[in-house]
Amino acid sequence: MNLIEAIVLGVVQGLTEFLPISSSAHQRIVPALLGWDDPGAAFTAVTQLGTEAAVLIFFRHELWAIATTWVRSLWRPELRSHTDARLGWYLIVATIPIGILGLTFEDQIENGARNLWLVGTVLIVFALVLGYADRHGRHEREIAELSTRDGIAIGLAQSLALIPGVSRSGATMSAGLLLGLQRPAAAKFGFLLAVPAVVASGIFQLEGILSGEEGGDEPFAYVAIATVISFAVGYAAIAWFLRYLAHHSVRLFVIYRVLLGSLVLVLVAAGAIS
Numbered sequence: 001m002n003l004i005e006a007i008v009l010g011v012v013q014g015l016t017e018f019l020p021i022s023s024s025a026h027q028r029i030v031p032a033l034l035g036w037d038d039p040g041a042a043f044t045a046v047t048q049l050g051t052e053a054a055v056l057i058f059f060r061h062e063l064w065a066i067a068t069t070w071v072r073s074l075w076r077p078e079l080r081s082h083t084d085a086r087l088g089w090y091l092i093v094a095t096i097p098i099g100i101l102g103l104t105f106e107d108q109i110e111n112g113a114r115n116l117w118l119v120g121t122v123l124i125v126f127a128l129v130l131g132y133a134d135r136h137g138r139h140e141r142e143i144a145e146l147s148t149r150d151g152i153a154i155g156l157a158q159s160l161a162l163i164p165g166v167s168r169s170g171a172t173m174s175a176g177l178l179l180g181l182q183r184p185a186a187a188k189f190g191f192l193l194a195v196p197a198v199v200a201s202g203i204f205q206l207e208g209i210l211s212g213e214e215g216g217d218e219p220f221a222y223v224a225i226a227t228v229i230s231f232a233v234g235y236a237a238i239a240w241f242l243r244y245l246a247h248h249s250v251r252l253f254v255i256y257r258v259l260l261g262s263l264v265l266v267l268v269a270a271g272a273i274s
Contacts, residue, residue: 014233
């Protein structure tokens with residue numbers, strides 16, 4: 001990896017982490033199209049720390065309210081029905097599936113799941129899932145109306161994002177929309193839900209990079225640059241996407257996913273990328 005690659009991949013990570021188009025797929029596709037080496041699952045996991053830092057800062061007031069209310073509710077029963085206390089439990093419960101599956105299938109995720117045939121196919125399939133959810137969802141409920149069942153369902157959907165091409169944002173949005181959430185509410189809960197899983201994954205992979213297993217000191221400098229860039233771009237992407245969803249459907253992203261997935265499959269079949 002060189003400086004140009006680090007900058008480009010940092011921008012790609014920041015732009016695609018919060019849009020329902022799969023950042024992990026783009027981290028695999030962009031290098032392949034440009035003739036670069038695959039940066040690997042570890043690089044993707046660590047640069048996601050930058051985008052999750054953007055979430056932490058963008059939603060700092062909401063996250064602080066959830067964390068403090070949840071903690072206080074542990075010894076103050078009257079707070080347990082409060083929305084923030086309930087959201088704390090939902091975020092914990094919804095993170096369990098991806099934690100278990102991520103550890104169980106770590107080798108497959110880092111190797112076999114990055115196959116471009118799979119990435120292209122999954123981009124198309126889950127584009128159709130997102131389109132269906134957006135078209136048939138009731139778009140009535142707010143985050144405050146979530147239940148434990150909803151949290152578990154969205155958490156299971158998030159675990160599908162372990163497969164490059166699914167999109168964490170797309171999977172959680174699809175589940176939220178099918179459960180009747182409004183578009184901005186579905187996106188916001190998905191962003192909040194990503195924090196514990198992505199931070200844990202990034203820290204886990206960071207150890208390997210720091211120890212030199214992922215390339216040594218020079219590559220780590222480039223990973224750091226990409227992470228900082230992903231933070232700045234990601235923060236802007238969150239603000240734009242939430243404003244966009246307040247007045248638009250996700251049709252644009254469905255079309256983009258289908259076109260990109262189709263392009264990837266054609267290029268792989270033609271031997272232009274591998």
